[in-house]
Amino acid sequence: MRQFLPALLALFAFAALACTGGLSPSGGWAEPVVTEDGIFVADKNGDLRVFDQDSGRFLDSGDAFFPGDDLGVGKFYGKPIITEDAIFLSTYDCRSADCEANVIAINRNAENLNLQRRDSSGYLWGDLRPYTPPNQDPQSRGDFNRWFNIETEIVGDIALYGDTLIFGTSEIGGDKHPGGFLIALDTTPGRVDGDRIKWMFPVEKRIWGSPIIVDDTAYFTSMDSHVYAVDLSEGISEKIDTLHDRLIWSFKTDGAATADPLLVDGKLYVGDFEGSFYALDLEARIRDTTGRTLEPAGEWKFDAKAWIWAKAVVDGDIVYVATLDGDVFALNRDSGQPVWAAPAGIEGQIVAQPAIYDGPPPPSGGRPDRLLAVPSGEDAVWIVATANGQVLGKFATNSGVKASPVVKDNLIYVHTLDREFQWFSIGDRSQLGCLKLQSGERCG
Amino acid sequence: MEIFGLLWNEIIMRPMVNSLAILYDVLFDNFGLSIIVFTLLIRFALIPLTIRQTKQMKAMSGLQPKIKALQEKYKGKSKDARSNLSRETMRLYKENGVSPIGCLGPFVIQMPIWFGLFRALFKAVPPTPEGMANLNGLLYSWNPARSSVPLSSDFLGMDLVGLVSSQTPPINILLPVLVGGTMWLTQKTTMTRPTDPRQQSTNQIMLWMLPIMFGFFTFQFPTGLAIYILFSNIAGFVIQYFVTGRQNPFKSAGSADQPVLAAVGSGTTGAETETSDREGTSDDADAPIHRKNRRRSNRSRSRDSRSKSRRSRNRRR
Structure with missing residues (x-):
C-alpha cells in the first residue's frame, strides 16, 4: 500500500482542485435583442454578434461585432442595451470567489465598428481606472481600461434611465462592500472626472435580477428577500446611500428573490425562492409602512411550491408564472386564483x-391560438397553449436554453447554452437555421 | 454512465448537500460551523471502518515474516511453484482472517465520501447563477433550510468559497500551516520506527513530504475545503488517540513492530504497516484492538504449532 500512497494523495489533491471547477460562471443567459439593424446576440463568452434576417447570416461572419471573447471581458448574462448612438453591455467572470464585472459602452457612430479593439475609437468612454472601494489603494486595481471595471458580479440586465445606467451587483471587492448594490453609472461620452459611479444603493445581499424602470423609479429584487422601489431622481446627494434616502418602499418576500419584477397596470408581479408569487399594488405599497403584509384589496400571493427565477408574463387578464421545477401556472390577475396549473411534459x-x-x-x-414559448434547461423551447396549459410540442434546440426566446415575423429566435443561435418556423416548428456564435458559421 | 451519475447524486450528493444545509439552519446560519460539525459526524461515523482498517493492517503486519518465508521458499521456481506460493499465501490469509484488500477496501469506500463532500460544499453555497439554479433540484422539498437560501459563506472573516490564497493575511498563511501541521501531528502520532533502516528513511520522508505537499496544495483550495481538511485531521488525531492507540507525538517513535498509520491529510486514516517479526512492547498495550490482535497472533501461533505436530505425526506414520 505504501508505494501507492503518494500517487493516491496526488490523485486526491488534483481531484480536489478539479472539483472546484464549478466556481466560475458559464453565461449564455442573454436574451437576443431585436432592432431595425438586426438581432443582437451576446454570446456566453463575451462576443456580441448581429444577425441579419435578410441574409440569414451574422454581419461580419468572421470577427464578432464586439470580440469580447478575445478581449477577455467575461461572460454575458444580461442582454445588451441598443440605442441609436451606443451599445451598452455588461459582463462578469470569476476566479474562485474573486469576481470582476465590466460595463462596456460602444460608440455606434464610430467609423470602424468591426474592430472594437482596446485602442480603437469604437468605445464611448475614455480611459477609466477600475473602480476602487474607498478603503483600497487605487493603484492596486491595475491600469486604465476602455470600459468600466468593478470587482463584483453583474448577472441581471442593465437598464437605461436618461444618461444613467442602472444595474444590480453582488458585494464589491469581497468584504470591502458586503451585500449587494444598485448602481447608477454615468454614460456621458468621453472622459469624466471620478469613476463614473453616480450613486450606489446598498442592500443586504446580492442583486442577481434586473431592475425595471418605470417613470423615475427602479424596481428590483434582492437575495435579502426583498423587493425594492428606489427613487432614481437626480439631486439625492449621498454617493453610497447609507441613509436609504432613495428608498420609496420595500416589501419582504418569503424567500430570496432573483426574478425580475414585471410591472403592468400599476401592479408588480414577482416570485421568490420559497415558491411564493406576489401581485403588489404600487399605491398600496406606498401606503404600507411595514413592508410585510399584503393589502387585502388588489394584492395577493400564490404558492407555486418551487423556486421562481423567471420573469412572469402577462397576457390579458392572466399572468403566467414558470418555476425552476418546470411547472407553469396561469393565474387570474385580479384574484391570484389558478386558471390552470402545472402542465405535464415540460x-x-x-x-x-x-x-x-x-x-x-x-x-x-x-x-390563432395564443401560445407560450417556454425555454427550458432540457434541450427545448416548449410550446404551451395559454387556453388550457396543454403542452402542444416543442422547438427542439438540442441544447439547454436559459435566455428568453424572441418572436419576430412568424419566426422564433433562440440563443442556446451551446453557443448557437437558432431560428424556427412558428407554423410547423421546424428549425430553419442555426449559426455558431463562436465562429459565425452554420451549425453541424 | 447516466445511472452512475444518478446514483452518485441520490446516494452521496443530495444527502450531503441537505445535511450541510440543515446544519446551517440549526447552527445559527453559520456555514463554517456546518462544515465543521458535518466533518466530525462523518469522521465519527467512519470509526468502525477505521478500526477495521487498522485491524487488517496489523494482522497483515503479523503475517509478513511468514509471507517472506514463503516467498523465499518458492523463489525462482517453476510455474507450479508460483501457483503453490499463491495458494499458500491465500491459505495463510484465510487462516488468519486477513483479506489482502481489507486494508485498501475501507480506504476505497471512504473515497466517494470525501469527494462527495468537497463537491457538496460548493453545491450548497453556489457562487454562480447556474449553481444556484441547480441547488433547487438538490435540496429536498421538506428541507427547512430552503428558506435560508442563499446560505452565507462568511466564517470568521473568511469567505469559505474563496481560495485560501485570496484570503487576507494571516489567514492565507495560517490555514495551510495548520493543515500541514495537523497532518504531521496525526502521522507522527501513529508512526513507529521500523527496524529496517531503508523503511525508516521512507517513513521520515513520508512524515514530512505529505504535510508539506498538502500545505502547499491548500493555498489553491477553497477555504471551506481547507477547513474541512483541518478539522478532519484533528478528528483523525483524536480518534487515533482514543480508539486505535495512544502515543505522544513529540516522543520518538516506539517499538519496531507497531503499525505505521499514515493519516492521509484529507481526513483519512490510511493505514500503512511495517514488516517486523518481533512481538513488541508498546505504549498502546492497553488499547483493545492491540490486545485483540495479540490474542489473535497467539491463537495463530498455537494453530501453527498444532498443525506442525500433526504433520510430524503423519510423517512418523
Missing part, C-alpha cells in the same frame, strides 16, 4: 421569461 429548469405569441392560423379560419 422537462428542465425554467429560468428565463417565456415569450407569448400568436400560433399559426387555424385551417378553419378564425383567431
Whole structure:
C-alpha cells in the first residue's frame, strides 16, 4: 500500500482542485435583442454578434461585432442595451470567489465598428481606472481600461434611465462592500472626472435580477428577500446611500428573490425562492409602512411550491408564472386564483421569461391560438397553449436554453447554452437555421 | 454512465448537500460551523471502518515474516511453484482472517465520501447563477433550510468559497500551516520506527513530504475545503488517540513492530504497516484492538504449532 500512497494523495489533491471547477460562471443567459439593424446576440463568452434576417447570416461572419471573447471581458448574462448612438453591455467572470464585472459602452457612430479593439475609437468612454472601494489603494486595481471595471458580479440586465445606467451587483471587492448594490453609472461620452459611479444603493445581499424602470423609479429584487422601489431622481446627494434616502418602499418576500419584477397596470408581479408569487399594488405599497403584509384589496400571493427565477408574463387578464421545477401556472390577475396549473411534459429548469405569441392560423379560419414559448434547461423551447396549459410540442434546440426566446415575423429566435443561435418556423416548428456564435458559421 | 451519475447524486450528493444545509439552519446560519460539525459526524461515523482498517493492517503486519518465508521458499521456481506460493499465501490469509484488500477496501469506500463532500460544499453555497439554479433540484422539498437560501459563506472573516490564497493575511498563511501541521501531528502520532533502516528513511520522508505537499496544495483550495481538511485531521488525531492507540507525538517513535498509520491529510486514516517479526512492547498495550490482535497472533501461533505436530505425526506414520 505504501508505494501507492503518494500517487493516491496526488490523485486526491488534483481531484480536489478539479472539483472546484464549478466556481466560475458559464453565461449564455442573454436574451437576443431585436432592432431595425438586426438581432443582437451576446454570446456566453463575451462576443456580441448581429444577425441579419435578410441574409440569414451574422454581419461580419468572421470577427464578432464586439470580440469580447478575445478581449477577455467575461461572460454575458444580461442582454445588451441598443440605442441609436451606443451599445451598452455588461459582463462578469470569476476566479474562485474573486469576481470582476465590466460595463462596456460602444460608440455606434464610430467609423470602424468591426474592430472594437482596446485602442480603437469604437468605445464611448475614455480611459477609466477600475473602480476602487474607498478603503483600497487605487493603484492596486491595475491600469486604465476602455470600459468600466468593478470587482463584483453583474448577472441581471442593465437598464437605461436618461444618461444613467442602472444595474444590480453582488458585494464589491469581497468584504470591502458586503451585500449587494444598485448602481447608477454615468454614460456621458468621453472622459469624466471620478469613476463614473453616480450613486450606489446598498442592500443586504446580492442583486442577481434586473431592475425595471418605470417613470423615475427602479424596481428590483434582492437575495435579502426583498423587493425594492428606489427613487432614481437626480439631486439625492449621498454617493453610497447609507441613509436609504432613495428608498420609496420595500416589501419582504418569503424567500430570496432573483426574478425580475414585471410591472403592468400599476401592479408588480414577482416570485421568490420559497415558491411564493406576489401581485403588489404600487399605491398600496406606498401606503404600507411595514413592508410585510399584503393589502387585502388588489394584492395577493400564490404558492407555486418551487423556486421562481423567471420573469412572469402577462397576457390579458392572466399572468403566467414558470418555476425552476418546470411547472407553469396561469393565474387570474385580479384574484391570484389558478386558471390552470402545472402542465405535464415540460422537462428542465425554467429560468428565463417565456415569450407569448400568436400560433399559426387555424385551417378553419378564425383567431390563432395564443401560445407560450417556454425555454427550458432540457434541450427545448416548449410550446404551451395559454387556453388550457396543454403542452402542444416543442422547438427542439438540442441544447439547454436559459435566455428568453424572441418572436419576430412568424419566426422564433433562440440563443442556446451551446453557443448557437437558432431560428424556427412558428407554423410547423421546424428549425430553419442555426449559426455558431463562436465562429459565425452554420451549425453541424 | 447516466445511472452512475444518478446514483452518485441520490446516494452521496443530495444527502450531503441537505445535511450541510440543515446544519446551517440549526447552527445559527453559520456555514463554517456546518462544515465543521458535518466533518466530525462523518469522521465519527467512519470509526468502525477505521478500526477495521487498522485491524487488517496489523494482522497483515503479523503475517509478513511468514509471507517472506514463503516467498523465499518458492523463489525462482517453476510455474507450479508460483501457483503453490499463491495458494499458500491465500491459505495463510484465510487462516488468519486477513483479506489482502481489507486494508485498501475501507480506504476505497471512504473515497466517494470525501469527494462527495468537497463537491457538496460548493453545491450548497453556489457562487454562480447556474449553481444556484441547480441547488433547487438538490435540496429536498421538506428541507427547512430552503428558506435560508442563499446560505452565507462568511466564517470568521473568511469567505469559505474563496481560495485560501485570496484570503487576507494571516489567514492565507495560517490555514495551510495548520493543515500541514495537523497532518504531521496525526502521522507522527501513529508512526513507529521500523527496524529496517531503508523503511525508516521512507517513513521520515513520508512524515514530512505529505504535510508539506498538502500545505502547499491548500493555498489553491477553497477555504471551506481547507477547513474541512483541518478539522478532519484533528478528528483523525483524536480518534487515533482514543480508539486505535495512544502515543505522544513529540516522543520518538516506539517499538519496531507497531503499525505505521499514515493519516492521509484529507481526513483519512490510511493505514500503512511495517514488516517486523518481533512481538513488541508498546505504549498502546492497553488499547483493545492491540490486545485483540495479540490474542489473535497467539491463537495463530498455537494453530501453527498444532498443525506442525500433526504433520510430524503423519510423517512418523
